[in-house]
Amino acid sequence: MASRRHVIADDLRAQISTGRIKAGERLPSETQLAARYTVSTPTLRSALALLQAEGLVEKVHGKGNFVRRPVQRITYRGGSPTPPTPALQSSIRVTRIRARGHLCTLLRVPVGTPLTEFHCLSHDGTSPYGLARVYIPRDLAPAVTPDESPWPAKEATPLAEIEETLCARLPTALEAATLRISPTLAVLAITRVATDTAGRVVEAAVLAIPGDRAEAIFTTHHTADDRRTEG
């Protein structure tokens, strides 16, 4: 029942949580740990893989295994048209692209429609923790440049509805690399589509947040007359 790797993982987890191995610190090398626990290196590595999947340990090739700092939890608040984490450092890259494939479905536009893409990576100090790709039809966001407010004002088109679809999935190779997480650590993926009163999609956003530090909160108010709209 209790395989060696679980015993080792439990022991290391305990050492981390009790502070015997502090956050940010490097673990002994895999060879040393394997010797200490008298197991082969593949076995020890599989134990570390468990801690990786939990987001507790980060492996850095050529350097070692490091205890991850207890990251502050990222809270995504649903129902808001504004960026998920407004008061955050983030590097934004703006590109002009044309709609194709899945984006056409999301934005309900024909293939080739000019779009503005915001590729946004949120940081907390050195560690990245949020990846957002926002797509806006260019005719609705006329002249957005990196110098201006990166999040285009939407007052011009009154917002009618925001639909957010969430799922848990493994990160793509690109997402794992960008967010510096293990490819085995699931991300919380949020697809947000905002439509205006005319039924046009004014914004589609695809967000990926590491599962170990993200949570999304949705609050639904029910009025006294029990108007059960929604779904």
Add this chain to the structure above:
Amino acid sequence: MASRRHVIADDLRAQISTGRIKAGERLPSETQLAARYTVSTPTLRSALALLQAEGLVEKVHGKGNFVRRPVQRITYRGGSPTPPTPALQSSIRVTRIRARGHLCTLLRVPVGTPLTEFHCLSHDGTSPYGLARVYIPRDLAPAVTPDESPWPAKEATPLAEIEETLCARLPTALEAATLRISPTLAVLAITRVATDTAGRVVEAAVLAIPGDRAEAIFTTHHTADDRRTEG
């Protein structure tokens, strides 16, 4: 860049998606596959582990590796006090427990408060796919028995607000076993807390849905005066 396991996984994935290996079918044994791809068994197993994590293949000890049937996607609709998947077979177990630990925080009740627990496992035919644990203070759900409607009527206490918190995490050992998913496949975890107009928590639910087949949708309607009702 392209490690052997990825090449093998890509090949098997292609064979599955093109239908050369059909859903429900058993793959050749790991020994056979290892021979076919001229790799060692651990390498082949690590390739299968990738497909497992994607939810494409299910391993059954002593029997073999099976291609999972393309499960219909489970859609959880946010903002509703009713069970997430109403028209579904589900086995419900009702227990009377007393609040402790995390439940006290969730339900905002002191330790020892009598609760009714609904342990609910939703099925689609033979395969389980949703695990829900619903907790209700017993004084608010006076006489609920398995024979009655399992979901207590809430008309007595007008609902004011529902807060749903979502995160992506690995399943607990119990969840993985109950849902028959690999422990490496993330679940979408939803914690739903419903409060009535008096501010009391009338229901707290903890749901776990396999990440490969679940998505949660939240719709937010914005009225002209930008009043943030729910959805």
Add this chain to the structure above:
DNA sequence: CAGTGGTCTAGACCACGCG
């Protein structure tokens, strides 16, 4: 360069499912 993790091998033995 030395030290680290990344990948892979060719076996071994154990645990499970089924006839």
Add this chain to the structure above:
DNA sequence: GCGTGGTCTAGACCACTGT
């Protein structure tokens, strides 16, 4: 009992990071 997957070993060699 036999075939299956589950776990583990004791190495090997490659790739990356620092000095």
